[in-house]
Amino acid sequence: MTATGGCAHPVHLSGSTTTLDGTTGEILHHYDTRTEPCERLLVRCRNRRATICPACSRLHAGDTFHLVRAGLLGGKNVPATVRQRPRLFVTLTAPSFGPVHRSGEACRPRRDGGTCPHGRSLGCGAVHAPDSPVIGQPLCIDCYDYTGHVLWHAHASKLWDRFVIDVRRRLASSVGLVQSRFADHARLSFARVAEYQKRAAVHVHAVVRLDGPNEADDEPPAWATTELLAGAVRASARRVLVHTPYSAAVGELALRWGAQVDARPLRTNDDGPDDDAVAAYVAKYVTKGASETGAGTDYPLTTWDDIESAPVSEHVRNLMRACWRLGGLPEYEPLRLREWTHTLGYRGHILTKSRAYSTTYAALRAERAHHMGHVDAPDTITERHWRYVGSGHTPGAALIAVGVAEDIAANREIARGQREVPR
Numbered sequence: 131m132t133a134t135g136g137c138a139h140p141v142h143l144s145g146s147t148t149t150l151d152g153t154t155g156e157i158l159h160h161y162d163t164r165t166e167p168c169e170r171l172l173v174r175c176r177n178r179r180a181t182i183c184p185a186c187s188r189l190h191a192g193d194t195f196h197l198v199r200a201g202l203l204g205g206k207n208v209p210a211t212v213r214q215r216p217r218l219f220v221t222l223t224a225p226s227f228g229p230v231h232r233s234g235e236a237c238r239p240r241r242d243g244g245t246c247p248h249g250r251s252l253g254c255g256a257v258h259a260p261d262s263p264v265i266g267q268p269l270c271i272d273c274y275d276y277t278g279h280v281l282w283h284a285h286a287s288k289l290w291d292r293f294v295i296d297v298r299r300r301l302a303s304s305v306g307l308v309q310s311r312f313a314d315h316a317r318l319s320f321a322r323v324a325e326y327q328k329r330a331a332v333h334v335h336a337v338v339r340l341d342g343p344n345e346a347d348d349e350p351p352a353w354a355t356t357e358l359l360a361g362a363v364r365a366s367a368r369r370v371l372v373h374t375p376y377s378a379a380v381g382e383l384a385l386r387w388g389a390q391v392d393a394r395p396l397r398t399n400d401d402g403p404d405d406d407a408v409a410a411y412v413a414k415y416v417t418k419g420a421s422e423t424g425a426g427t428d429y430p431l432t433t434w435d436d437i438e439s440a441p442v443s444e445h446v447r448n449l450m451r452a453c454w455r456l457g458g459l460p461e462y463e464p465l466r467l468r469e470w471t472h473t474l475g476y477r478g479h480i481l482t483k484s485r486a487y488s489t490t491y492a493a494l495r496a497e498r499a500h501h502m503g504h505v506d507a508p509d510t511i512t513e514r515h516w517r518y519v520g521s522g523h524t525p526g527a528a529l530i531a532v533g534v535a536e537d538i539a540a541n542r543e544i545a546r547g548q549r550e551v552p553r
């Protein structure tokens with residue numbers, strides 16, 4: 131039972147693994163599910179979402195923590211010298227699509243009053259409690275730019291790619307390099323995570339690091355300073371844009387990052403956010419999807435009725451409706467908006483990293499398997515034949531699984547999930 135570590139939805143596999151000696155062909159080891167109870171093997175579902183599988187999501191958050199941390203401090207085959215390199219913790223936001231209610235002192239005070247074309251007040255003098263459901267909701271749903279919001283989500287990953295390219299170009303030209311030769315001198319590595327804000331717009335947190343051009347232990351050139359990197363990041367975040375495909379209904383929109391850009395140097399000595407805290411902060415977001423912040427659902431929405439019955443706020447439902455309507459326009463077909471209605475058009479991964487940033491999830495899982503004694507010896511051939519035969523627990527086993535998950539959770543120190551970056 132504990133082989134699946136309290137997983138809520140284990141996957142059932144049937145099949146066999148045979149390990150042969152590479153030279154003689156002798157069978158060294160043979161495993162077949164025919165000898166197992168019910169002739170199947172249960173493996174983890176590996177879902178990253180806390181609402182779907184608490185046990186697997188905790189494991190995934192732990193792996194993310196180690197993955198992000200290794201890129202900051204070294205370890206897991208990443209050299210410890212990465213800590214001395216120019217490193218930033220960057221936050222990029224979505225632009226405004228219309229005023230929304232906010233927490234803090236007074237929401238949106240306006241001395242001169244005034245109303246929008248729909249007769250709604252342009253300001254809000256209330257002081258909302260931090261957990262008030264009104265926070266993030268538009269002052270006027272008829273003025274709010276739902277089309278812009280959804281199309282921005284659909285292009286957010288592309289906007290990030292443009293941003294990275296522009297930072298490289300900017301660094302190259304600031305030290306007099308031909309832009310195409312940047313890769314011969316340095317490399318930009320990053321890990322980024324997407325987070326839904328209260329207004330249901332995605333913003334991005336990223337660790338950005340400047341490396342030498344080749345292997346992970348290759349030092350960056352002398353010109354590569356934290357200040358130069360921070361300047362390039364801020365300038366690129368302000369400047370890059372993506373154009374939407376032309377549509378007779380919408381026109382062509384130029385999409386940019388929001389005005390709020392944060393590029394915080396991660397230093398080795400001073401009082402900036404500590405590396406562990408940054409890794410924990412990023413890891414916290416990978417267990418959350420759109421649904422945990424109320425900005426979407428766990429499951430894809432396949433009909434208009436699904437949208438109407440989704441357990442979301444009217445603001446989020448309007449975003450879903452916009453997604454569905456725009457998704458019906460042929461010019462937006464490549465954006466697959468209907469397929470991604472449940473995430474409000476955002477179809478990027480929650481965590482994305484550049485190849486050289488750090489280790490991989492696969493390597494971390496292999497390391498864990500190694501500790502548990504599953505390892506392929508050198509000079510052997512392993513033949514695997516597996517197929518999916520189902521999922522879930524039998525009713526009795528499901529109850530035990532919940533208990534196992536709670537026990538494991540209680541035994542594991544999860545300080546990492548609960549630490550915040552000082553603001």
Ligand SMILES: [Zn+2]
Pocket residue numbers: 136137138139140174175176177183185186187
């Ligand atoms: Zn699971």
Ligand SMILES: [Zn+2]
Pocket residue numbers: 230231232237238254255256258
């Ligand atoms: Zn308000």
Ligand SMILES: [Zn+2]
Pocket residue numbers: 246247248249250270271272273274
């Ligand atoms: Zn209005």
